[in-house]
Amino acid sequence: MKVKTIDTEASIAEYMTHHFPSRDYQIHFAPNGYDRRLVCAAGSEESDARTPFAELTLDYEDECKIVVRFFGADGAWTASQAKELHWRLYPVYAEWRMERQQYILRQVIASIRSMTSMLDVDVLLNNILEQAMMVIPWKVLGTLWMYDGDVQALKAKASVGKHRDAVSGMMLQIGEGIVGKTFRDGQARWLRTAKDVYEEAVASTSDQNLHRMYYSGGFHDTQSVISVPVFVDREPACVLIFNQYGDRPQFTSMDFQLLQSFADQLSIVLMNARLFRDLNNQNALLVKRDQIHASLMKLSLQSKGSERIVQEMGKLTGLPLLFIDSLDNKKHASRGSGPFRRLDLERLHKQFDADQTPGPYSQGGLDEDGAFYIQPIVSAEAVLGFIIADMNRDLTPLDHIVLEQGSSILALEMVLKQSFTDSRYKRTSDMFNEMLLQNDLTVIGQRGKELGLEEHMPYLAALIVLKQQSGLQMQASGNRLVELLRKAFVGQLPVVFVSNNKVTALLAIAEQDQGQAKTRLEAVLQEAGVRVEEEAAVAGMGSVYRGLLSIQKSYTEAGKALGYLESRKQKGVIRYVEIGVNRLFLQQPPEQLEAYVQEVFEPLRGTKADASHLEETLLMYIACSRSTNQTAARLHIHVNTLYLRLKRIEELLELSFHNPEHLLRLELAWYLRGSPYA
Missing domain, CATH: 3.30.70.270 (Reverse transcriptase/Diguanylate cyclase domain)
Incomplete structure (x- = not known):
């Protein structure tokens, strides 16, 4: 990569000749702070071997340095000269930075093109890793570690660079080593020295993996490491890690930022792959759903009956199924009814008649009771029956489709059957009513x-x-x-x-x-x-x-x-x-009976009568079969007080308790007062 132009070199030579006449010098550019590249020089070719000499180090962004070496006995320079020299040499850094940014941009564009032109996820992951390797000029091993839920560990999904075969077959637990910690914490890591790498890895890596890492010859000369998490739906899905080799650490802050951007690209690839997989699965389920619907509907159109449909549903799911027909109060099992013998059907009706949402159902929470999945058969917001699956395993999306489609077909069967039943009832009702009339x-x-x-x-x-x-x-x-x-x-x-x-x-x-x-x-x-x-x-x-x-x-x-x-x-x-x-009284209007009761008891409801509790006394007197002693005891009054109240009642009602007709009138009003007609 070029780091100078003719104009830049001529400008520097003119400045150096003017301010440092008769001085031999060399100007080196160090993009990583260590490896030096000669920009320009003045003097004999053997100048670099002369002694003594002095160096001026000028620092720029991205950990870049420019080193000016002066040959000769007098190597002093002023602060203002150093500052101006820093400014004069800035185009060298700027040109390098611009060329590097253009190169990186081309690689990122190539990576994006790969993302939009390929569907093979494994090829895409390797391409993105290779593009990342191309923008990092150091010797590195790039590996994408992906979490495998089946083994609950991180495995190398793709690897590019030196010693890539050393990571194949390795498995890292969450929190194990640099990769495991990055996945667990969801935080990017930059270990800048070989000591940091060694201490971070040894502290939490298993002996087996340590042996593989350091005795396979693949990791003993690692100088620095950048480890970046890759997120899918805001959750860590994998880890992108780059191991840099050589005799000294060489990663820069620009490299750290670049690898994070490539991790974002990997996140997009994995998200697209997940969406594509989900779309394919959903499409496959829709196709299967149509096939299941057609299969069950064919049985219905052939008038095979509900039992045959339930048998077919049992074959499609591989689960024991129980069909309950609430219209005919019948039930049928797709295979042995053993799992359903202890099922409380009345309790089942009570729960799902109100809430018609399909879902798991367990009786009492005991293991021996078993767990079931209930699919209500619903039509016009009415529960006509149930399909009950014995959940000896977790239900798959295909199982849910079979139960859903089967319940709709069975609902149609049951509604048609109900139509025939209603017709039969109508004929019976017509003949019975005609006979009565x-x-x-x-x-x-x-x-x-x-x-x-x-x-x-x-x-x-x-x-x-x-x-x-x-x-x-x-x-x-x-x-x-x-x-x-x-x-x-x-x-x-x-x-x-x-x-x-x-x-x-x-x-x-x-x-x-x-x-x-x-x-x-x-x-x-x-x-x-x-x-x-x-x-x-x-x-x-x-x-x-x-x-x-x-x-x-x-x-x-x-x-x-x-x-x-x-x-x-x-x-x-x-x-x-x-x-x-x-x-x-069945044929008497309630209004007339109420008026009769009112007519009898109204005279006892005046202010003075209420104060004497005359209505209460009369009701108790009749309830006690006109026994004065029993009535006085239950009212907690003296018998003489009772006689006075009874006499007052006779006066207000204008009747006599010794007149059978008057007594019948009172007892009838007392009876009706407690009936719904009063």
Whole structure:
């Protein structure tokens, strides 16, 4: 590399002749502070061998020096002469700096071109290392150490320069040696002397790696080291390290900055490689997703059924799968159901009916309970069922795609099946309602025969209303309830169907079995409603009557019993016969009953009456069956005080406790006051 021009040399010679006449001199340029290159000289060729001589060292940026050697006995110069000489010789340094910067720029541009024209990451890494080597004029070994997560150590990914074979096969732990510390701390290091290199390496490098480094002949003459971390997504991914050889340290601050810039280029290469790899993986997954969707959809179009689809999903994932159909209350395993035997399905329903997000699921946190992955089957924001995978290993992206695509295909299958079920229920509902509305015995008999009813059998009607649900979720709950009813009343349920949010059931049971039928129905509702916090359903039951003509009577009673429960805002099951005297008020408007209660008790609610607690006294008197002693004791008053209050009540209400009609009026108002109608 040139370090002078004719103009520069002529200018220096003129200056030296003017200020230092008859003096022999040599001017040397030392770009690294040590190795000297002759710029210009004056005198005989043997001048450098003369003695005595004196040297003037002029310092410039980037650790560059220019040394002026004067020959002769008189070697003194003034401070002003030294300062002017520094200025006169600055073009030598400037020209060198400009040429070096242009050379570096060409190498960086070549490196950038490589980055934009190649896709092979290994070739790119080697090219960038070679470009970095070309801008550093010293003898160096450049190595890129990359972290390998499989072995949890740093391995040499690429190496260029002297002794590059010495690093192949080596593995460094995080924090081990100069490379390991750079990776751990994420901080660049510049070890300027051989002593610093030795102390830094020996302090934390394993004996095995030390032996390989120093006894392989590859690192014994290292004079200085620059180690720079390479970041990807703000996290250290690898380390770029340059070992400089020779008889003295020669790295400069410019070299340190250059290697950091090449580390930034490596970061871009690795980031692009990661993005390209992720893009390829994503594209491959999308292609695979389309293939999986087509495969499962083909089974659906061929009407192979849900079980065949689940079997195919099990083959694609290699995982044991359990399919739960909440519409039909059925389940099917792709292979042995052993892993799912201890699965609490009711608890599962309770959790995922509210939160429909797929995710891991574990029961109780015990190892023997196992861990599962739950993929809800959702349609129109309603959970129709579940695909449950036994997580005997971590799920891959392909597993997630199979579960996602399979759940959508199964949802379509289940919605189609529900459409057929709704059609069947609609036909049953139409025939049943027509039978109830008919007066023609012939038509009633015909409809009963179509429904599978025998003419003189005893029947009981029951009506169940589903709460807090709508749409497909209500249909799923209705189907589940129907399946539970069929299981509870095997052979005793000739007619059952769902219409909107109401389940109609006709039970063929004997009169003496009515109490047992209510108990079984309560158990069914409890099992069906355990998934929600509020009551899931309420039910009313009519009485048992013989013959098809009496079904309408039992059905009407069931409706009244159900209305009674809903009006009282109660839950559970009630039989019509259990309503008792309230049957007298079922057809009365609540407003009229409330007015009646108000009419009876209003005279006792005046200011003076309230002070005497007359209303409380009357209520307690009737509750105690008009026992004066018991009433006085419960009110904590003397019996004479009670007599005075009772007399005052008779006066205000204008009645007598000894008049049966008056007494009935009071007791009826007292009863209604505690009923929902008051």
